[in-house]
Amino acid sequence: MAASVRLLLRLSHRNINVAAAGGSARPGCCWGPTGPSSCRCFSDATGDRSTHFGFETVPETEKAKRVYKVFENVAQKYDVMNDAMSLGIHRVWKDMLLRAMHPQPGVRLLDVAGGTGDIAFRFLEYVQSQQERQKRRAARSTQTPSWQDISTNYSTEDEDGPQESKAVVCDINKEMLKVGKQKADSMGISAAGLSWVVGDAEELPFDDDQFDIYTIAFGIRNVTHIDQALQEALRVLKPGGRFMCLEFSKVTNPVLARLYDTYSFQMIPVLGEVIAGDWKSYQYLVESIRKFPDQEEFKGMIEDAGFYCVHYHNLTGGVVALHSGFKL
Amino acid sequence: MAALLRGLRAGRALRGLGSVVAAPTATKPQCSSLRRGFHRAAQRLQDESKSDKPPSSSSSSSSTTYHEHYQAHSAHQDTATASQEHSASDPASEEASGPNTSYQDQGGEQGEEYETEEQLQARILTSALEFVPQHGWSLEAIAAGAETLGLSSASTGMFNNGAGDLVLHFIADCNSQLTEILAEQHKQVQLGQAEPKKTADFLRDAVETRLRMHIPYIESWPQAMSILLLPHNIPDSLKHLSTLVDDIWYYAGDRSTDVSGSYHPRSPSSSAHTFLSPFHHHPHNIRPATSQMNWYTKRAALTGIYNTTELVMVQDSSPDFQDTWNFLDNRIQDVVNMATTAKQVQSTGEAVVQGLMGAAVTLKNLTGINQRR
Numbered sequence: 001m002a003a004s005v006r007l008l009l010r011l012s013h014r015n016i017n018v019a020a021a022g023g024s025a026r027p028g029c030c031w032g033p034t035g036p037s038s039c040r041c042f043s044d045a046t047g048d049r050s051t052h053f054g055f056e057t058v059p060e061t062e063k064a065k066r067v068y069k070v071f072e073n074v075a076q077k078y079d080v081m082n083d084a085m086s087l088g089i090h091r092v093w094k095d096m097l098l099r100a101m102h103p104q105p106g107v108r109l110l111d112v113a114g115g116t117g118d119i120a121f122r123f124l125e126y127v128q129s130q131q132e133r134q135k136r137r138a139a140r141s142t143q144t145p146s147w148q149d150i151s152t153n154y155s156t157e158d159e160d161g162p163q164e165s166k167a168v169v170c171d172i173n174k175e176m177l178k179v180g181k182q183k184a185d186s187m188g189i190s191a192a193g194l195s196w197v198v199g200d201a202e203e204l205p206f207d208d209d210q211f212d213i214y215t216i217a218f219g220i221r222n223v224t225h226i227d228q229a230l231q232e233a234l235r236v237l238k239p240g241g242r243f244m245c246l247e248f249s250k251v252t253n254p255v256l257a258r259l260y261d262t263y264s265f266q267m268i269p270v271l272g273e274v275i276a277g278d279w280k281s282y283q284y285l286v287e288s289i290r291k292f293p294d295q296e297e298f299k300g301m302i303e304d305a306g307f308y309c310v311h312y313h314n315l316t317g318g319v320v321a322l323h324s325g326f327k328l
Numbered sequence: 329m330a331a332l333l334r335g336l337r338a339g340r341a342l343r344g345l346g347s348v349v350a351a352p353t354a355t356k357p358q359c360s361s362l363r364r365g366f367h368r369a370a371q372r373l374q375d376e377s378k379s380d381k382p383p384s385s386s387s388s389s390s391s392t393t394y395h396e397h398y399q400a401h402s403a404h405q406d407t408a409t410a411s412q413e414h415s416a417s418d419p420a421s422e423e424a425s426g427p428n429t430s431y432q433d434q435g436g437e438q439g440e441e442y443e444t445e446e447q448l449q450a451r452i453l454t455s456a457l458e459f460v461p462q463h464g465w466s467l468e469a470i471a472a473g474a475e476t477l478g479l480s481s482a483s484t485g486m487f488n489n490g491a492g493d494l495v496l497h498f499i500a501d502c503n504s505q506l507t508e509i510l511a512e513q514h515k516q517v518q519l520g521q522a523e524p525k526k527t528a529d530f531l532r533d534a535v536e537t538r539l540r541m542h543i544p545y546i547e548s549w550p551q552a553m554s555i556l557l558l559p560h561n562i563p564d565s566l567k568h569l570s571t572l573v574d575d576i577w578y579y580a581g582d583r584s585t586d587v588s589g590s591y592h593p594r595s596p597s598s599s600a601h602t603f604l605s606p607f608h609h610h611p612h613n614i615r616p617a618t619s620q621m622n623w624y625t626k627r628a629a630l631t632g633i634y635n636t637t638e639l640v641m642v643q644d645s646s647p648d649f650q651d652t653w654n655f656l657d658n659r660i661q662d663v664v665n666m667a668t669t670a671k672q673v674q675s676t677g678e679a680v681v682q683g684l685m686g687a688a689v690t691l692k693n694l695t696g697i698n699q700r701r
Contacts, residue, residue, distance in 0.1 A: 104471045104481040212480040240479025309445050309486050326483055328448060 051224060054287030060224055064200075067222045068173055070281045071115070075175035077276040078116055079183075084271050085282075093320050094217065097246050098122045100313070100322060105131050107165055107212035110236060112201050112229075113219020114169040115176030117183060117194075124193055127165040168211070170199045202228040206236045213237075217246040221292040230305035237327045243307055249314070249321035250294040256317050264289070295321045449486060452477060453497040460545055465491045465552050492561045495552045499568045502541040506572070509537060510579040527580050528664050532656055534576045535634055539641055539652070549642055573630045582626060633659045 051060045058066065074081065082090045097119065103109070105127055111119045171177050177196050184194060199205045201216065201223050214233045223229045233243050251257040264286045272282030293301065295312050298321070302310045307325030314321055443451075456473025463469040467490050471481035487493040516522040525533070542549055556565040636659065641652040 100485070101482075102467065102485065104468065104484065107480070107482055212482040238480040238482075240474055240477075240481075240483035242480075242482035242485050324485065326486060328445070328479075328483070 052288075052291045054284040054291065056287075063224045064172075066284075067224075070284055071173045071222075072175045073278050074272075074276055074281050075115070075173065075179050078176065078179065079118075081272065081276055081282070084275055085268050089316060093246060093315055093322075094118050094122055096315060097215065097217065097244060097322060098126050100324065101213060101215070101242070101244060103127055103130075103165065103213060105134070105165060108210065109165065109167040109213045109215065110170060110204075110206070110211040111167060112170045112199075112204070112214065112216045112233075113172070113222065114215075114217070115171045115173065115180055115219075117169050117180035119215050119217050120167040120169045120180075120194060121184070121187065121189060123167050124165065124189060166193050166195070168195045168197055168206075170197045170201075170204065172198065172200050174198055202232060204232045204236050208235050209238045210236050211238065211241060213242050213244065215244045215246070218248065220245055220247055221288050227301060227305060230302060230307075234306050234327055239327060241327045243302065243323075243325045243327070245298075245302075245323045247292065247298070247321060247323070248289040249292070249298070249318055251318040252314065253317050256319075260319060295323075298323060445486075449493075450497065452479070452483065453487075453494055454501070456494055457498060457545075460494075460548055464548050465495050465555055467491065470494055489560070491555050492558065492564075495555050496561070496564050496568065498545075498552075499556075499565070502538060503568060503572050503575070505541065506534065506538045507575050510534060510575065514579055528660050530580045531576065531630065531633075532660050534579070535630075535637060535656055536653055538572070538576075538634075539637060542638075542641065543649070546642065553638075553642070569631060569634070570627070573627050573634065576630060577626055582623075629663050633663065 049060050050057050051063050052058075053063050053066055071078075086093075101123075103123060103126060107127075109120065109123050111117070111123075114120055169177065169180060171180075177198065181196055184191070197205065201219070202225055214237050216229070216233075220226060220229060230243075237243065251260050268286050269279045269282045272285075273279040276282070292298075295314065295318070299310050299312055302323060302325045306327070308328045310323065310325040312321050312323040452470065452474050454473075455476050456470045459469040459472040463472060467484050467487070470484045470487060470490070470493075474481055474483045484490075489496075513522065517524050545552070555561060633656070637652060637656045640655045641649055644652045646652075
């Protein structure tokens with residue numbers, strides 16, 4: 001009796017967060033009777049828990065809505081603001097994420113909270129350049145290919161299609177995806193290897209064991225239940241798959257920390273007002289960075305979700321941390 | 329009897345874990361980490377029960393013995409707290425029986441949790457070796473190896489050193505194979521089933537056996553050697569090389585621990601080799617034919633021989649690398665000759681000095697300086 005009541009509470013709670021699901025949505029209650037229900041019943045039993053929205057405290061059900069509104073407002077100016085706030089360094093951070101990823105040809109990427117598609121575009125470029133390099137190496141090794149070899153090469157190029165890398169960009173916010181699609185069109189990236197899916201990180205609209213790499217860049221701090229997002233990541237990854245998370249974190253150097261704090265709280269909301277006309281959203285952004293757990297704590301959360309070989313690297317002195325774990 | 333006691337002790341430890349699992353405040357994160365610890369504990373118990381089993385046991389029988397121990401333990405409960413703990417241990421026993429059955433089923437995906445990350449990495453690298461002829465020593469080979477194990481190629485991210493990890497793993501593997509072969513040969517000698525070889529022959533055979541392990545990868549071996557020469561790989565490759573040379577000399581019978589140049593057969597416990605490789609036996613029958621060379625000279629000589637022979641092998645095109653083995657013979661002969669020559673020089677030198685001393689004393693006598701009347 002009590003169990004069914006808890007189940008109902010949980011389902012209703014989830015319904016608020018779910019946006020239109022693209023593929024088959026996995027019902028949350030079939031995670032098994034033992035662990036999850038016995039733990040989550042505790043939180044639901046106390047009614048509406050509250051969580052942090054920046055430095056405010058809001059009920060959990062509200063946080064998702066407010067985050068949605070924030071990103072709806074900033075979507076158009078998102079990239080410009082990124083460049084302005086980080087002085088362009090965010091490009092370096094994302095490039096370093098790709099370099100650490102070192103994707104092999106033929107892998108499938110899921111970029112969650114990928115909004116405007118930065119990671120997915122970089123991923124496709126990287127894989128394309130790698131494939132070209134491999135082809136060049138193969139061409140160099142075969143000194144004088146016979147006409148038969150050349151013709152078989154041409155025919156296999158078409159077969160390469162299904163084996164090519166695919167990137168799926170998933171975001172809860174339709175506005176961000178729209179901006180991303182426009183960017184893809186303007187950059188001339190072929191739509192062959194790219195998909196845009198609306199979905200909630202806490203409940204991904206994908207089957208199990210689908211993706212080789214799961215990335216979430218600067219998105220996980222906006223998720224209401226981070227551990228649920230981590231478990232979803234574990235679910236959709238193939239065995240051997242890699243989870244990579246780029247996120248703002250605690251600065252280790254105290255001098256740099258002081259400068260960083262001043263810059264964050266004084267400059268960024270002003271920039272937000274001037275460039276995007278939205279002070280409050282960027283105030284939320286800066287506050288949410290402070291509320292996010294630090295490197296070691298987040299590493300512990302990733303390990304608890306079931307990932308192995310969890311490591312992190314500090315970028316720019318701890319302003320950004322790159323966490324990586326494997327599903328083994 | 330001892331096994332039963334050990335099982336009881338293990339069961340008690342398991343009960344402790346079980347009571348924590350059943351505690352009401354257990355949240356999912358704790359569950360999963362405990363489960364992981366559980367599986368490792370289960371593996372430890374398996375290893376324990378396996379190690380002291382009579383020789384006829386198999387892995388399945390050891391796990392059933394574990395069950396017997398556990399049930400025997402729970403049958404022995406007669407304290408007041410026993411009933412409560414028994415109910416608490418039931419979910420534990422359920423979980424324990426779960427991992428136990430999957431431990432028997434080695435092919436299952438749950439089997440991953442029973443080995444450490446290092447073991448899994450070693451498995452990936454071993455399976456990557458078969459793709460080396462095709463992809464060279466590179467991350468692509470590792471990715472192909474991971475895929476044969478059913479893992480996504482993204483797992484190559486675990487190897488920060490990339491191709492270096494693969495080469496170093498291969499070298500460590502070859503070295504341990506060689507040590508096993510040498511230990512086996514040594515056991516044969518100790519049992520009296522084989523004749524002890526002369527040092528020169530022993531060294532030649534050991535180096536030849538070791539270098540023959542490179543033959544399947546000889547096409548891409550220059551690439552591997554260049555990877556080993558990268559600055560961040562040099563410490564590791566030197567370490568592997570030095571342990572290899574040390575092991576060969578150990579099994580050749582060198583027990584010298586001092587560097588003064590004389591040969592002292594020491595007791596095994598004081599030998600410098602015990603910390604270098606833990607599975608050494610201590611042969612007493614093999615005596616080196618050449619002695620009087622100190623510890624460093626011997627190892628330096630063998631290192632030189634090994635490296636030069638490896639280089640010759642890489643560009644050798646004769647059938648079955650016959651040129652390489654001839655080269656190896658000549659180099660070892662050089663070293664032996666040098667040792668003999670050194671000995672001769674030393675004894676000649678001593679004789680010359682003695683002769684000079686005698687001549688000086690005679691001169692002193694003749695000229696009357698020696699006032700010994």
